[in-house]
Every structure is written in structure tokens, then in C-alpha cells.
Amino acid sequence: MIAKIIDGKLIAKKVKEEIKAEVAELIDDNNDTPHLVAIIVGEDAASQTYVASKEKAARNVGITSSVYRYPAETTEEELLNTIDFINNDDEVNGLIVQLPLPDHINVNKVIEHISPDKDVDGFHPINVGKMAIGQPSFISATPAGVMELLKRYKVETEGKHCVVLGRSNIVGSPLSILMSKKTNPGNATVTICHSKTHDLPSITKQADILICAIGSPEFVTADMIKKDAVVIDVGIHRVPADTEKGYKIVGDVNFDEVSRKASFITPVPGGVGPMTIAMLLKNTLLSFKKEFNQ
Numbered sequence: 001m002i003a004k005i006i007d008g009k010l011i012a013k014k015v016k017e018e019i020k021a022e023v024a025e026l027i028d029d030n031n032d033t034p035h036l037v038a039i040i041v042g043e044d045a046a047s048q049t050y051v052a053s054k055e056k057a058a059r060n061v062g063i064t065s066s067v068y069r070y071p072a073e074t075t076e077e078e079l080l081n082t083i084d085f086i087n088n089d090d091e092v093n094g095l096i097v098q099l100p101l102p103d104h105i106n107v108n109k110v111i112e113h114i115s116p117d118k119d120v121d122g123f124h125p126i127n128v129g130k131m132a133i134g135q136p137s138f139i140s141a142t143p144a145g146v147m148e149l150l151k152r153y154k155v156e157t158e159g160k161h162c163v164v165l166g167r168s169n170i171v172g173s174p175l176s177i178l179m180s181k182k183t184n185p186g187n188a189t190v191t192i193c194h195s196k197t198h199d200l201p202s203i204t205k206q207a208d209i210l211i212c213a214i215g216s217p218e219f220v221t222a223d224m225i226k227k228d229a230v231v232i233d234v235g236i237h238r239v240p241a242d243t244e245k246g247y248k249i250v251g252d253v254n255f256d257e258v259s260r261k262a263s264f265i266t267p268v269p270g271g272v273g274p275m276t277i278a279m280l281l282k283n284t285l286l287s288f289k290k291e292f293n294q
């Protein structure tokens with residue numbers, strides 16, 4: 001039997017439609033709309049593309065979007081001053097600094113400088129800490145997207161064994177926390193694996209829900225999963241292929257094999273990826289509504 005596809009493209013579209021409807025109401029009621037600001041430092045091509053798609057997605061739902069573009073040689077002090085300025089601008093609800101930053105800038109210092117009330121990326125230690133103790137907070141977009149997919153597809157998580165592959169601060173670690181919380185989705189028994197884990201397949205085979213965020217193309221194969229497991233693939237990789245473009249996009253999971261054994265699976269592309277921008281926009285709307293003010 002082939003697994004049911006968790007269609008992230010479709011759910012992201014629905015989430016964006018919901019945001020658009022709510023923003024339209026805000027405009028009708030108060031003639032006011034959320035405002036998202038992105039700062040980008042340097043010329044990294046992938047970062048330019050990401051910021052352009054965030055800007056376009058924001059505009060499509062009626063969220064005002066501004067981008068501050070700075071050259072790579074911008075000093076840390078200049079960047080921190082800009083963040084101060086935006087933190088103090090009451091017209092701005094969300095502020096994101098596109099990563100990676102040039103090496104001479106301390107990323108942690110920059111993230112900690114963003115007002116937690118405008119930290120719609122959910123990277124500030126105050127938001128991460130609140131998430132960890134189960135208080136309302138901005139949850140970073142990719143983990144939030146995974147949770148939203150599980151919720152909308154009504155995947156049963158309570159009492160299930162969830163194995164998370166990867167412990168990064170932006171994906172694996174927050175997902176392991178969220179899945180263990182007294183929430184729905186959540187209430188799972190969670191195991192987190194990383195590069196020092198011994199005999200990984202023996203653990204992944206125990207997973208009712210397997211979340212893969214290790215950054216290794218098609219790493220997870222059918223023999224590593226339990227029959228009827230729910231498989232969530234966060235990975236995104238461009239690998240050489242005999243296609244017109246000369247490459248194809250794959251995830252951390254070998255989709256062809258694993259989809260024949262799993263009960264649910266997210267495809268790549270079209271699974272977790274499209275959810276990330278949708279959840280960033282949702283956080284911006286929540287910020288406008290002052291849901292998580294300190």
C-alpha cells in the first residue's frame with residue numbers, strides 16, 4: 001500500500017488564505033495591516049531568493065513587507081543600530097534577519113538584539129525558553145509548519161513514539177520539545193537522535209512518527225522504518241539528476257522506498273518546505289494581534 005501524502009503545498013495555501021481573510025478584516029475594521037521587515041546582509045544568492053519569496057508571500061496576503069538590504073562589509077554595530085530602530089518602530093510587527101550573516105557578525109548577539117515581541121522567526125532565547133516551558137510564544141516557522149501539518153491531517157500523536165533525527169536549534173531540537181508537550185499534536189514519547197547515536201536503525205524502527213532533519217539526501221530507507229509509520233521529511237537537497245535542469249530536489253528520506261511502507265509521508269518538494277513561509281506570515285499576524293507580548 002502507498003502512504004497517504006501529507007500535502008504541504010495545499011495546507012500552506014489554506015493557511016495563507018486564512019491569513020489573507022483575517023488581514024482583509026483588519027484593513028476593513030481599522031485600516032491597519034501587519035508589517036514584516038526583513039534585513040539581509042551580503043549578496044548570498046540563496047538568501048536573496050528566500051527573502052524575495054518571503055516578501056512576495058507577505059504581499060500576497062496583504063501583509064506590508066519591507067526589506068533592508070546591506071552590503072557584506074556592514075559592521076555589527078550598524079546592524080544592531082538598525083535593529084534598535086526597527087524594534088522602536090510601532091508600525092512594524094515582525095522583524096527577521098536572514099541567515100547566514102557574514103563571519104564578522106556575531107549571530108547570537110544579533111538574534112538576542114531583536115525584540116522578543118517582534119521575533120517572528122522564534123529564534124530569540126526568550127521565545128525558545130517560553131516554548132520549552134509550554135508558554136505561548138513565537139515558534140520558529142519550520143517546526144511550527146510540521147506541527148500544523150500533523151494537526152490538519154489529524155495524525156494521532158498522543159502516546160506514540162516519535163523519533164526525531166537531528167538536534168539543530170532551528171528544527172530537530174524544537175520539534176522534539178513540541179512533540180513531548182501536553183498538547184495536541186504532542187503528548188508523544190520522544191527520542192532524539194544525532195550523529196553520535198549508536199545503531200540508528202534500531203531506534204528509527206521503533207518510531208510511530210519519524211521526523212527526519214539530518215541534512216543528508218535520501219538517508220532514510222525503507223529498512224529503517226516500521227510498517228505504517230508516519231514519516232515527516234524536513235530535508236531539502238538539490239542532487240544531480242538526468243533532468244532538463246540537471247538536478248532534482250530530494251529530502252532526507254528515500255521517498256520511493258519509504259512511501260511504500262509508511263502510512264503517511266511528506267513529499268519533497270511540496271511537504272514541509274511550503275509550510276515555512278506560511279507559518280512566518282502567521283507569526284507576523286499573531287504579532288500584530290499582540291498575542292505574545294512580554
Ligand code: NAP
Nearest residue numbers: 142166167168171194195213214215234235236272273276
Ligand atoms: P543541521 O543544523 O545540519 O543539523 C543536522 C542534524 O542532524 C545534527 O543534529 C546532526 O547531528 C544530525 N546528523 C547529521 N548526520 C547524521 C547521521 N548520519 N546520523 C544521525 N544524525 C545525523 O541541519 P538543519 O538546519 O536542522 O536542517 C536539516 C535539513 O532540513 C536540511 O536538509 C535542511 O536543508 C532542511 N531544512 C528545511 C527547512 C524547510 O523549510 N523545509 C528549514 C530548515 C532546514 P550533530 O548535532 O551530532 O551534528
